[in-house]
Amino acid sequence: MGLTALCPGTFDPVTNGHLDVIGRAAELFGTVIVAVVENPSKTPLFTIEERVGLLEEAVREHRNVRVGSFRGLLVDHARAQGASVIVKGLRAVSDYEYEIQMAQMNQRIGRLDTLFMATSPKWSFLSSSLVREVASYGGDVEGLVPDHVRKRLLDRLAEG
Numbered sequence: 001m002g003l004t005a006l007c008p009g010t011f012d013p014v015t016n017g018h019l020d021v022i023g024r025a026a027e028l029f030g031t032v033i034v035a036v037v038e039n040p041s042k043t044p045l046f047t048i049e050e051r052v053g054l055l056e057e058a059v060r061e062h063r064n065v066r067v068g069s070f071r072g073l074l075v076d077h078a079r080a081q082g083a084s085v086i087v088k089g090l091r092a093v094s095d096y097e098y099e100i101q102m103a104q105m106n107q108r109i110g111r112l113d114t115l116f117m118a119t120s121p122k123w124s125f126l127s128s129s130l131v132r133e134v135a136s137y138g139g140d141v142e143g144l145v146p147d148h149v150r151k152r153l154l155d156r157l158a159e160g
């Protein structure tokens, strides 16, 4: 039982920072739904199916976490999934401006509240975009993403 929380994001690819927040949310809520956004105006490194698949493998240890994707408004997806709250990680003050705007808009258009979880300091520097950049220049991302994600990242970058 307990509330259902939605953890939305682009997850291109999922990092250990994301997994830290998802795992802690899984301890607090009855169900956690990870919602991968499909944004037609962006060209991610991994397709929506790949991002969902990488996440499914990464959250396998949590019995109350499931992964899905969505298009359109997050508040509509949350309602359709029966989620009563959004959970997002905050790494630093720099995240706050963008996140508070989205949280207030989601409250305004969907009466849906967002709870912010402080990212563990261990991961406060970590982002998917930095992981992609470091890996693309041959840098080592071991320990920053799960091993299966690192492998798929190296394979994808090798494809050119």
Ligand code: PNS
Pocket: 008, 009, 010, 011, 037, 072, 073, 074, 075, 101, 102, 103, 105, 106
């Ligand atoms: O990983 P990100 O880029 O921080 O995730 C952003 C996300 C997916 C939470 C945001 O882009 C989103 O909610 N997109 C769905 C469209 C939507 O509802 N837009 C209005 C938000 S106020």
